[in-house]
Amino acid sequence: MGAGIHEWPLMFFTVIGQSVAGAFVVMAAVLLSGKLSPELNRKVHYSLFGLWLLMGIGFLLSTLHMGTPLRAFNAFNRLGTSSLSNEIASGALFFALGGLYWLLAVLNKMPAALGKLWLVVVAVLAIVFVVATFRVYQISTVPTWNNHYTMFNFVLTAFLGGPILAALLMRVAGFDLQCIRRVPAISVIALLASAAVAISQGFDLASIETSVQRATDLVPNYGFLMDIKIVAVAMGLGCWIMPMIAKRNPSVLSLGVGVLLVLAGEIIGRGVFYGLHMTVGMAVS
Numbered sequence: 001m002g003a004g005i006h007e008w009p010l011m012f013f014t015v016i017g018q019s020v021a022g023a024f025v026v027m028a029a030v031l032l033s034g035k036l037s038p039e040l041n042r043k044v045h046y047s048l049f050g051l052w053l054l055m056g057i058g059f060l061l062s063t064l065h066m067g068t069p070l071r072a073f074n075a076f077n078r079l080g081t082s083s084l085s086n087e088i089a090s091g092a093l094f095f096a097l098g099g100l101y102w103l104l105a106v107l108n109k110m111p112a113a114l115g116k117l118w119l120v121v122v123a124v125l126a127i128v129f130v131v132a133t134f135r136v137y138q139i140s141t142v143p144t145w146n147n148h149y150t151m152f153n154f155v156l157t158a159f160l161g162g163p164i165l166a167a168l169l170m171r172v173a174g175f176d177l178q179c180i181r182r183v184p185a186i187s188v189i190a191l192l193a194s195a196a197v198a199i200s201q202g203f204d205l206a207s208i209e210t211s212v213q214r215a216t217d218l219v220p221n222y223g224f225l226m227d228i229k230i231v232a233v234a235m236g237l238g239c240w241i242m243p244m245i246a247k248r249n250p251s252v253l254s255l256g257v258g259v260l261l262v263l264a265g266e267i268i269g270r271g272v273f274y275g276l277h278m279t280v281g282m283a284v285s
Contacts, residue, residue: 049102229269
């Protein structure tokens with residue numbers, strides 16, 4: 001992954017954040033379905049804490065990318081005009097409102113009607129956060145980032161890491177995953193799309209070069225790393241899907257391993273993304 005390694009805080013933050021966003025949308029849909037018993041509804045709400053714990057870890061890691069972490073709040077200075085400020089603000093709002101919803105819900109202080117509206121609002125914020133995240137990297141002077149592959153890769157992370165993370169947390173709560181047995185198909189389609197994007201991007205990298213460097217030289221083992229990513233994600237999803245095909249619920253352990261494999265694969269892919277940083281002109285990344 002070469003130059004991408006030093007961006008490890010952002011690698012973890014973006015992958016974790018997008019996965020949490022995807023997981024919340026799935027769990028919100030289940031909660032809004034109204035088909036859960038009061039007891040199961042309570043347990044699923046408790047399991048939502050896992051999302052906010054991960055989101056908190058992600059934000060903490062993101063501050064390590066800054067020269068002075070204590071000045072992290074300066075990232076809000078150009079809200080509305082800076083893609084970075086918009087990303088941090090949308091993520092913080094998603095985190096804050098989602099966390100507040102969870103707290104009020106587990107304390108039984110959330111009115112039913114307001115709770116449904118709140119879930120929808122936070123789910124929308126989750127989507128806004130994912131969009132804001134990839135827009136940060138739409139930089140005209142960075143040709144390897146300023147393309148549709150960035151959007152595809154970041155959005156697909158939400159579809160790959162989100163559903164299986166939601167499945168893990170809901171299984172911890174005792175939810176019968178057979179009730180959402182079609183959801184894994186979303187991640188399978190996302191995996192196929194991710195593989196197609198990786199192949200297409202690999203070909204397009206050959207056409208990107210400046211007077212001092214070529215994109216293909218930035219990550220010479222691009223193909224090998226993307227193969228590892230796809231295999232890891234496929235194995236992770238298999239930990240969820242294979243038991244479902246056998247018409248039984250996967251164990252928490254199996255889902256936990258699956259989540260780790262999917263996140264590991266996506267982090268490898270994100271490392272490749274950061275390793276592909278190059279600028280137009282004479283500057284060498």
